[in-house]
Amino acid sequence: MKKILKFILKVVVLIVLLAGGFIGYLTLTEYKPAPIETVEIEQNPTQQVATNQNLSFMTFNTGYAGLGEDEDFVMDGGQKGRPDSQDVVEAYLAGIEGLISAHEADFYLLQEVDLKARRSFNLNQVTHYQDLLPNYHSTFAYNFNAVFVPFPVSLTDYIGPVKSGIQTLGRFKVESSERHQFPGEFSWPLRVANLKRAMMVNTYTITGSTKQLVVVNLHMSAYDGDGSLRAQEMAYLKAFMEAQTALGNYVIIGGDFNQTFPTAVDVYPTKPGLYQAYPIESSFLPAGYQWGIDITEPTCRLLNQPYEPTSDLNQYYIIDGFIVSNNITVNNVSVIQDNFKYSDHNPVFMTVTLN
Structure with a gap:
């Protein structure tokens, strides 16, 4: 004994x-990034933005080509940690590229793009999108950079190494690109294998103007139990917008806010026991800004089960869209309803005019 x-x-x-x-x-x-870091610019074109120009934008959380219609995810109440095979990821990736090609835009703001990650079978999605749009610039900033993520704990179904982030592609010459680290973090040891939320800020010269076009791509926190990370991130974003207003710049901010927009709070009420997206306060926007959103269609679904359009267990959200400075006219914003075939998000498309 x-x-x-x-x-x-x-x-x-x-x-x-x-x-x-x-x-x-x-x-x-x-991964311990500096508060602000310079981002490398790939395949930078020479064309510049002009005054009074019409511009189009697509924001799309691609779900690392691993969260399409047949997937669920354990963090959302599902069972899986990653797709079943590389073939599945390649099929989702091809579908995402088809959506991008079918909706031509001047700028694409993509989130959850894997540079190299076990969860997406180490496919370099950054170069895939660069190759798809060879006449566009490309900038990429980490939002997730961990040598190993042990979640979910299973001998075969775990996330493992992840290099992933946000990617902006555009027709115009980038003058500068920076990664801004959002303040706040999870406590140790949870933070060591977790996301490092950030926004990427690209600036563009406008011919005939002393002001710049500032395009921000962001992916904000989710699974933040007490809301403290969201509060710090939103305060940082608000201060950034106020600084840009003082400079008189043209500003477009797009991405996955992981929060429900003020006018969309009652569109898809959270069902009991399911993940709730915190609402953004109606007073959040500083003077000089407006929302660029469409609340007629969902932009995200909960991954508690594979997608079944008629299921009563579906939970939808409206958390993807834009913020636009008031010196820009928003002509149209619409959700591209693709029934979550290739990602757990639908793209959002916007057209604007620089005043």
Whole structure:
């Protein structure tokens, strides 16, 4: 009996040591970006934005080509941690590229684009979109950079290494591109293998104007239980907008806010027991800005089950869209309803005119 107890004790000690060593390794290799970092610009064109120009934008959370119609996800109440095969990811990726090609825009703001990640079978999606749009510039900033994500805990179904982020592609010459790290973080040790939420700020010269066009691509926090991360991120974004107003710049902010827009709060009420997207306060926008959103269609679905359009268990959200400065006229905003075939998000398309 004593020998059995000693053996069990040794096993427990070994497990504790291994777990401690693993957490220590993740801590030492934790991604720690600076508050603001310069982003490399790929395949930069020479064409410049003009005054009084009409421009079009698409924002699309691509779900790393791994969250299409046949998927659920354990964090949303489903069962899976990643798609079943590389073929599945390649099919979703081809569908996403088809949507981009079918809706020609001057700017594409993409979120959850994997550079290299086990969850998407290490397909470089950044270069896929660059190759799809060879006449567009491309900028990419990390939103997730972890050497290993042990969640969900399973011998075969785990996330593993992730290099992923936000990618902006556009027809015009970028003068500068920066990654802005949002303030706030999860507590240790949860933060060491978690997302580092950020926004990417691209600036463009406007011919005939002393002002600049500023295009922001963002992907804000989800699964933030007490809302403290969201509050810090939104305060940072508001201060940024106020600074741009003082400069008189033309500003377009697009992406996945992971929060319900003020006018969409009652469109898709949260069903009992399902994930709730926090509402954005109606007073959030500073003077000089307007929403560019469409509340007639959902922009996101909960991944509690594979998508079944007629199911009563579906939970929808309106969390993707734009913020636009008042020196820009919003001509049209519409959700591209694709029934979540290739991602858990639908793209949002907007046309504007620079005044």
